[in-house]
Amino acid sequence: MALSGNAGSERKGLVEILSSTVIWGSIPVFAIWADLPSPVFVFFRVMISAVLLGLILRHGLKKSLANLLNPYILTSGILLALNWVFLFYAVFMIPVSEAIIFYYTGPVIAILLSPFIKEKISRKGYVNVAIALVGVIVMSVGTLSVNPLGIIIALMSGITYGMLSIFSKVSSRNTDAISLVFLQSIISMIILSPFMFLLPFHFGYRVLVIVIISGAVQTVLALFLWYDSMKYISIQLVSILTYLDPVFAIIFALVLLDQVPGIYTLIGAIMLISSGVWAASGAIKKKSAIMAVS
Numbered sequence: 001m002a003l004s005g006n007a008g009s010e011r012k013g014l015v016e017i018l019s020s021t022v023i024w025g026s027i028p029v030f031a032i033w034a035d036l037p038s039p040v041f042v043f044f045r046v047m048i049s050a051v052l053l054g055l056i057l058r059h060g061l062k063k064s065l066a067n068l069l070n071p072y073i074l075t076s077g078i079l080l081a082l083n084w085v086f087l088f089y090a091v092f093m094i095p096v097s098e099a100i101i102f103y104y105t106g107p108v109i110a111i112l113l114s115p116f117i118k119e120k121i122s123r124k125g126y127v128n129v130a131i132a133l134v135g136v137i138v139m140s141v142g143t144l145s146v147n148p149l150g151i152i153i154a155l156m157s158g159i160t161y162g163m164l165s166i167f168s169k170v171s172s173r174n175t176d177a178i179s180l181v182f183l184q185s186i187i188s189m190i191i192l193s194p195f196m197f198l199l200p201f202h203f204g205y206r207v208l209v210i211v212i213i214s215g216a217v218q219t220v221l222a223l224f225l226w227y228d229s230m231k232y233i234s235i236q237l238v239s240i241l242t243y244l245d246p247v248f249a250i251i252f253a254l255v256l257l258d259q260v261p262g263i264y265t266l267i268g269a270i271m272l273i274s275s276g277v278w279a280a281s282g283a284i285k286k287k288s289a290i291m292a293v294s
Contacts, residue, residue: 013232016225017241023222025248028096029256030218031088034210036203038088039195041211042081046185046192048215049223053182064179068187073180076167077187079160085192086157093150096253097261100246101136101268102154107242108133109162117169119234128240128275135271138264165238169230177227181220240275247272 034041057064067073083106090099111129114121171180230238247269253259261269 009232013229013238014241016229017233017238018244020222020225020229021242021245022248023218023225024245026252027214027218028088028091028100028249029252030210030214031091032096032257034207034214036201036207036211037195037199038085038092039192040199040201041088041214042084043189043192043196044211045084045215045219046081046188048212049219050182050185050189052216052220053178053185056178057182060179064175064182067175067179068183070171070174072167072171073175073183074187076164076171076180077184078191079164079167080184081188081191083157083160083164084188086153086160090150090154090157093147094154095259096257097246097250097259097265099150099154099157100249101265102151103157103161104132104242104246104272105136105155105158106161106165107238107240108136109159110165111240113162113166114234117166131271131275132240135268135275138268138271168227172227172230177224177231180227181223184223185219244272 031038031041036044054061087099087103090103093099108129111121111125168180168184175183226238226242250261250265250269254261
């Protein structure tokens with residue numbers, strides 16, 4: 001029964017991470033629709049998430065806030081703010097497909113940094129990284145004429161994303177997923193609050209609806225699913241499966257923004273999907289083999 005429960009837990013982790021990638025795939029579209037400065041858009045996202053999570057944690061709020069200055073949690077909150085600010089600046093400077101592709105150098109960085117949190121990289125893990133990287137390279141063909149500053153900013157979002165994965169994994173060992181997202185939102189909100197007075201922006205009813213959806217669904221729900229999945233599957237598997245996010249982002253950009261991806265983008269997307277599916281199937285087969293032997 002225990003082994004069956006473990007297999008069920010891993011399947012739960014896979015469902016959670018896949019669901020979060022679908023939700024996150026829609027974020028660039030909402031950011032463009034909101035038409036707010038990147039730090040302002042991120043501020044509203046984390047503010048709404050902090051309020052909602054504060055209500056959920058109202059009975060254990062004091063206990064959660066006691067971990068606010070934990071160095072790993074504090075660093076993860078800073079990285080979360082930087083990660084999103086870089087990404088949404090990039091989305092306005094280069095096409096969504098290219099911004100998201102460069103952003104997803106992050107999972108590769110997370111995999112390569114995973115030994116620092118005592119997660120050994122398997123041979124298959126290196127192969128998955130190689131496939132994912134080749135997919136990114138293929139999808140990058142034809143972007144030389146794109147705004148180079150936008151590419152640099154998108155790469156910075158990827159670097160901070162990879163570091164965020166590592167610090168969040170360590171932080172999740174000391175606190176539950178809801179509390180972690182709540183604390184990260186508080187930290188990010190504090191860091192970004194000065195931009196509310198420094199950057200001009202227009203805020204109407206349409207923008208209000210967009211930021212509420214972005215904060216409640218794309219931030220609270222998606223982050224909870226992402227962090228909670230780490231309890232059941234390794235950060236390497238989480239990182240590989242998260243590569244499905246740019247595929248969904250490209251689909252949303254095509255359907256909702258009429259941004260048609262090129263042939264290289266499609267080829268790279270297929271490679272990224274293949275890498276993620278292979279990683280997931282390998283983990284499930286390994287778990288099944290252990291159950292059969294036992």
